[in-house]
Amino acid sequence: MTAVGVFLMGVGGIGSLVAKLLLQDSRFALRGAADTDAAKSGRDLGDLLQMGKLGIEVASRPLEALEASDAQVVIHATTSFLPRAFPEVMACVQRGKHVVSTCEELAYPWARYPELASQLDQEAKAHGVRVLGGGVNPGMVMDLLPIILAANVGKITHVKVRRVVDLAGRRPQLQRKAGLGLTPEEFQVRLQERAIGHVGLLESAHLIASALGWHLQEVREQMTPLLAPRPMRHGAYRLSPGQVAGFRQELVGIAGDEPVLRMELVMALEPPDAMDAIEIEGSARVRAIFLGGIPGDVATASLMLQWAWVVACYPGPMGLMTVRDLPLWPRQMGG
Amino acid sequence: MTAVGVFLMGVGGIGSLVAKLLLQDSRFALRGAADTDAAKSGRDLGDLLQMGKLGIEVASRPLEALEASDAQVVIHATTSFLPRAFPEVMACVQRGKHVVSTCEELAYPWARYPELASQLDQEAKAHGVRVLGGGVNPGMVMDLLPIILAANVGKITHVKVRRVVDLAGRRPQLQRKAGLGLTPEEFQVRLQERAIGHVGLLESAHLIASALGWHLQEVREQMTPLLAPRPMRHGAYRLSPGQVAGFRQELVGIAGDEPVLRMELVMALEPPDAMDAIEIEGSARVRAIFLGGIPGDVATASLMLQWAWVVACYPGPMGLMTVRDLPLWPRQMGG
Numbered sequence: 001m002t003a004v005g006v007f008l009m010g011v012g013g014i015g016s017l018v019a020k021l022l023l024q025d026s027r028f029a030l031r032g033a034a035d036t037d038a039a040k041s042g043r044d045l046g047d048l049l050q051m052g053k054l055g056i057e058v059a060s061r062p063l064e065a066l067e068a069s070d071a072q073v074v075i076h077a078t079t080s081f082l083p084r085a086f087p088e089v090m091a092c093v094q095r096g097k098h099v100v101s102t103c104e105e106l107a108y109p110w111a112r113y114p115e116l117a118s119q120l121d122q123e124a125k126a127h128g129v130r131v132l133g134g135g136v137n138p139g140m141v142m143d144l145l146p147i148i149l150a151a152n153v154g155k156i157t158h159v160k161v162r163r164v165v166d167l168a169g170r171r172p173q174l175q176r177k178a179g180l181g182l183t184p185e186e187f188q189v190r191l192q193e194r195a196i197g198h199v200g201l202l203e204s205a206h207l208i209a210s211a212l213g214w215h216l217q218e219v220r221e222q223m224t225p226l227l228a229p230r231p232m233r234h235g236a237y238r239l240s241p242g243q244v245a246g247f248r249q250e251l252v253g254i255a256g257d258e259p260v261l262r263m264e265l266v267m268a269l270e271p272p273d274a275m276d277a278i279e280i281e282g283s284a285r286v287r288a289i290f291l292g293g294i295p296g297d298v299a300t301a302s303l304m305l306q307w308a309w310v311v312a313c314y315p316g317p318m319g320l321m322t323v324r325d326l327p328l329w330p331r332q333m334g335g
Numbered sequence: 336m337t338a339v340g341v342f343l344m345g346v347g348g349i350g351s352l353v354a355k356l357l358l359q360d361s362r363f364a365l366r367g368a369a370d371t372d373a374a375k376s377g378r379d380l381g382d383l384l385q386m387g388k389l390g391i392e393v394a395s396r397p398l399e400a401l402e403a404s405d406a407q408v409v410i411h412a413t414t415s416f417l418p419r420a421f422p423e424v425m426a427c428v429q430r431g432k433h434v435v436s437t438c439e440e441l442a443y444p445w446a447r448y449p450e451l452a453s454q455l456d457q458e459a460k461a462h463g464v465r466v467l468g469g470g471v472n473p474g475m476v477m478d479l480l481p482i483i484l485a486a487n488v489g490k491i492t493h494v495k496v497r498r499v500v501d502l503a504g505r506r507p508q509l510q511r512k513a514g515l516g517l518t519p520e521e522f523q524v525r526l527q528e529r530a531i532g533h534v535g536l537l538e539s540a541h542l543i544a545s546a547l548g549w550h551l552q553e554v555r556e557q558m559t560p561l562l563a564p565r566p567m568r569h570g571a572y573r574l575s576p577g578q579v580a581g582f583r584q585e586l587v588g589i590a591g592d593e594p595v596l597r598m599e600l601v602m603a604l605e606p607p608d609a610m611d612a613i614e615i616e617g618s619a620r621v622r623a624i625f626l627g628g629i630p631g632d633v634a635t636a637s638l639m640l641q642w643a644w645v646v647a648c649y650p651g652p653m654g655l656m657t658v659r660d661l662p663l664w665p666r667q668m669g670g
Contacts, residue, residue, distance in 0.1 A: 021489045021618065140487065147664045148483065151641045152475065152634035154356045211664040283356065284633040287626040298619040299487035306486045316651030317668050325668065329482045329546040330660045333652050 003029040004312040007071035007097070008045075009062050009088065010078035011035045013171040014102055014135075016049055017301035018075055023054075027309050030054070031071035034062035036078075063091050073308045076101035080199040082113050089131060090123060098129045098311040100304055104200035106133025107143070108322055111206040121320035130311040132321045136299035137163065138200035142263060143207035144323045145288070146278050154283025156212055157260065161204075163293065164266040166274040167246060168234050171297055178267045179225060180237050182244040187225045197223055198265050201251050205261060209253055211324055214261070218254040223247060226268050234269050245269045338364040339647040342406035342432070343380075344397050344423065345413035346370045348506040349437055349470075351384055352636035353410055358389075362644050365389070366406035369397035371413075398426050408643045411436035415534040417448050424466060425458060433464045433646040435639055439535035441468025442478070443657055446541040456655035465646040467656045471634035472498065473535035476625070477598060478542040479658045481613050489618025491547055492595065496539075499601040500628055501609040502581060503569050509631070513602045514560060515572050517579040522560045532558055533600050536586050540596060544588055546659055549596070553589040558582060561603050569604050580604045 006028050008015050012035070022028045033045050035058050046054030059065030066074065074092045079085050082105035089106070092099045109117035124131045133139070142161045150156050167175050179187045179196045190196040202219065209216045228245040231238075239245055246268025253261030276290035306328060311321070314330050341363050343350050347370070357363045368380050370393050381389030394400030401409065409427045414420050417440035424441070427434045444452035459466045468474070477496045485491050502510050514522045514531045525531040537554065544551045563580040566573075574580055581603025588596030611625035641663060646656070649665050 024490055136487065145483070148480070149629075151663050152471065152629050152637055154633050154637040155359055210666065283637070284630040285627075286629055289624045289626065291622040291624065292620075294484075294487050294621055295619040298489050302487055302489040302618070314651070316649070319668075322666065325662055325665045327660055327662050328486050331545065331657065333654075333660065 003027060004073060004309055005029050005031040005069070005071040006308055007031050007066050007069050007074045008033040009066070009074050009076045009092070011040060011045065011048060011058060012077060013173055014297065014300055014304070015075070015077040017297055018077065018304050019045060019049055020051070021301050021305055025305060028305065030056060032056060032059065032065050032069035034059040034065045036060060036062070062088070063095070066092065066095060066097065071097060072312045073098040073100060075304050075308055076103065077304070080104045082106055082109055082116055086116050086120070089120065093120070093123050093127055093129055093131060096127050096129060098308075099131045100307045100311055101131070101133045102135045102300060102304065103133050104135070104138055105203060106131070107138035107200055108203040108206045108210070109133070109320070111202055117320060125319040128318050130318055130321050132307055132311055132323065132326070134307055134323045135303060136294055136296050137198070138204045138207065139323045140299065140303060141276050141290070141294050142201070142265070143204040146208055146280065147211045147324060149278055149286045149288060150212060150280045150282070152284070152286055153280050156280060156282040158281040159208055159212070159260065160262045160279040162264045162277045164268075164271050164274050164276075165293055165296060166271055167267055167269050174267070174296070175237070178246050179244040180246070180269065181239055184225055184227065184242075184244065187244050191223060197247060198249055198267065201249055201263060201265060205251055205253050205263060207322060207324060208261060209255070214253070214255040216253045216255055216261070217257075220252045220254070222250045226266070232269055239269070246271070338362060339408060339644055340364050340366040340404070340406040341643055342366050342401050342404050342409045343368040344401070344409050344411045344427070346375060346380065346383060346393060347412060348508055349632065349635055349639070350410070350412040352632055353412065353639050354380060354384055355386070356636050356640055360640060363640065365391060367391060367394065367400050367404035369394040369400045371395060371397070397423070398430070401427065401430060401432065406432060407647045408433040408435060410639050410643055411438065412639070415439045417441055417444055417451055421451050421455070424455065428455070428458050428462055428464055428466060431462050431464060433643075434466045435642045435646055436466070436468045437470045437635060437639065438468050439470070439473055440538060441466070442473035442535055443538040443541045443545070444468070444655070446537055452655060460654040463653050465653055465656050467642055467646055467658065467661070469642055469658045470638060471629055471631050472533070473539045473542065474658045475634065475638060476611050476629050477536070477600070478539040480623070481543055481615065482546045482659060484613055484621045484623060485547060485615045485617070487619070487621055488615050491615060491617040493616040494543055494547070494595065495597045495614040497599045497612045498628060499603075499606050499609050499611075500631060501606055502602055502604050506632055509602075510572070513581050514579040515581070515604065516574055519560055519562065519577075519579065522579050526558060532582060533584055533602065536584055536598060536600060540586055540588050540598060542657060542659060543596060544590070549588070549590040551588045551590055551596070552592075555587045555589070557585045561601070567604055574604070581606070
């Protein structure tokens, strides 16, 4: 079997991890990389990853570099927000490339951006490629896994998902997104700017609801800063009591006048109960616990690669996909 | 969307559960049922299910009844063994029907029966239909879930799966298959006849190994009766100490001279630790626990229906499929 040619658009925290996994995986060949960050572009990717020269220069102009490469799939990791990702993804599609993206809002774009979703779908179909948004969350812990478990319980009445992430040891970007060290007032300001919090909870909710045939008449979201109860230190952070040490983000989905879907995401420094938990109720009951939680950054990078392989090799339908629409580990079927 | 027409071939324990779930699910229309058991055939299916007349007679001649129906999918639940299922499944395929089967050996038939697998695949492709073997196990707990979790850990080095099932409250057929009440000597005799134990562990092992690109140079299987430590009673069973109260079935898969895959299935009366556990080691680690275990019979029936919907509606490739080869909850994509 021929290796799948991959182009990395964005070599930040996740893009770098993807590169490292990709280079150990014989299913893939790295065909290029780009990043508009002046601190990265022009450098050898291997130097950037601190693993010795690779002979692949990080290009500053992604599309020119992509055109010069013979990649089949672009792994896109530049932004959480679809309006920003949209022109980049469209440009890749128009060059006949599949796109797998960490853009959280692309995980189920019909919810917030039906018009952009429709354009992406049409363009991807016209070029015979796939576009897929995913990662560990959205894309796995709070949507795909609950959906797969839900298939085991017959008639489904309630879904509950809880993810508690320990920010210690996670990438600085995520720690900033959690608001570490802010005052509660600063937290509220950043929240209004959407500079804080997890992007993708609404997308996960719609991934679940649309699978289960639930029409969500109302979705309630709530965001609460978690304040340091005592002086805390981690890496460069020195938190005084009362400063922000994380957040709790909650979502309740109402269907048939009943709260059928409950989702809770906690990201905090040293929470006592880091784990993922999924509970499905219906004709039977499934309760799953993932001890310590599914490891965020590695999982996202690992899943990006897996989906890159699937979108390139699986002989099914083309267009805008969700993580629900393709198998994760299909056999080679001559596609 | 039009309801998917389903024909039930076999209305034993699982087939009956499938029927009950199907009748509550607007995605499906029940188009017929058959069972060669003289105690069932000729009766109204609703009477058999103790839920009032349905106007569907359980036919004694499955193929004649199938031909007279306009079902798209056959849910086949008659046997664990592929040589026995093969002519039935082939006959359905040759009538242009998709087949979703609880036949454990059909979950990954290339392992034991490469020739039958090849014939099924060719015939299914020739008729533009899909054949899929699955259920809660094989099909979910000990293969699909480990595979999906494995996609989260980057380079994968070890997979460990443990399922402990409490036989109390499970269907009598399963209790018999576990050898309840036998002497250790009788257990060994039945084991030789393959009348005892779980069928499908080898298939699960191959589903995992083939996904992860592991070439299993050796597969070691071991089966141990678990003896009642004290007098036990359950339903019609009265066990004296030393009589069989269940079994432990173990499998170790060796690749690259290393035990990379460990699977353990315990089925017993009132085990202290009924649960499923999955552990994946690699670039990162995932440890999952399913409290109380994924509920066996309901899950199998529920999954049969879900796959019936997918094989009928998903616009991807045709032929002999495994649970790895199709998404479990795809969006409607006009297929």
